[in-house]
Amino acid sequence: GAVVSQHPSWVICKSGTSVKIECRSLDFQATTMFWYRQFPKQSLMLMATSNEGSKATYEQGVEKDKFLINHASLTLSTLTVTSAHPEDSSFYICSARIPRQSNEKLFFGSGTQLSVL
Amino acid sequence: GENVEQHPSTLSVQEGDSAVIKCTYSDSASNYFPWYKQELGKGPQLIIDIRSNVGEKKDQRIAVTLNKTAKHFSLHITETQPEDSAVYFCAASSPNLVNEKLTFGTGTRLTIIP
Numbered sequence: 188g189a190v191v192s193q194h195p196s197w198v199i200c201k202s203g204t205s206v207k208i209e210c211r212s213l214d215f216q217a218t219t220m221f222w223y224r225q226f227p228k229q230s231l232m233l234m235a236t237s238n239e240g241s242k243a244t245y246e247q248g249v250e251k252d253k254f255l256i257n258h259a260s261l262t263l264s265t266l267t268v269t270s271a272h273p274e275d276s277s278f279y280i281c282s283a284r285i286p287r288q289s290n291e292k293l294f295f296g297s298g299t300q301l302s303v304l
Numbered sequence: 305g306e307n308v309e310q311h312p313s314t315l316s317v318q319e320g321d322s323a324v325i326k327c328t329y330s331d332s333a334s335n336y337f338p339w340y341k342q343e344l345g346k347g348p349q350l351i352i353d354i355r356s357n358v359g360e361k362k363d364q365r366i367a368v369t370l371n372k373t374a375k376h377f378s379l380h381i382t383e384t385q386p387e388d389s390a391v392y393f394c395a396a397s398s399p400n401l402v403n404e405k406l407t408f409g410t411g412t413r414l415t416i417i418p
């Protein structure tokens with residue numbers, strides 16, 4: 188299957204700092220990437236849909252100024268958690284779909300565990 | 305929007321026995337149903353999927369069945385092995401939603417007892 192690479196795999200930061208998470212599609216060009224958040228022992232919650240060359244679409248209740256998404260190329264989307272606070276601590280996962288194969292085959296990155304002290 | 309329910313939340317199975325996880329969905333327009341396996345500290349991995357024009361699909365020890373009328377689909381794992389222990393998520397996708405987003409179930413923690 189397609190490969191989605193996510194970095195870093197874990198990060199610890201102080202409250203008030205910003206953290207950037209990268210998501211790359213390694214063997215295909217992804218016009219659309221998705222960012223999820225997962226709390227312990229819970230399901231994946233879609234935060235936003237990242238579209239190459241345009242603004243991201245955020246789900247209801249997700250602060251777009253808090254979670255900045257940039258999808259500047261067909262292989263890279265970034266999620267920046269700005270002014271992180273302990274309540275932002277979570278497992279963040281990106282995913283991508285192979286273009287022109289809509290409704291199928293969503294591939295996930297390995298996730299980033301964010302811990303805010 | 306779509307709502308996906310998944311049962312059971314936890315499941316313990318003796319090694320070699322079969323495991324069944326069930327999901328129901330609410331949007332009759334949903335037409336794609338993947339299953340993901342997630343190991344601790346990792347992202348979900350697609351293990352099998354099925355489209356609405358098919359009733360059953362099998363891949364070695366894993367099978368998925370779909371009942372469109374009842375709006376439910378199930379994951380079947382036969383001859384379970386310790387490495388099958390993980391959290392499994394079902395999902396459904398409706399073409400009515402922008403960008404055809406997946407809606408995930410709440411997950412099932414499967415434990416295989418050696």
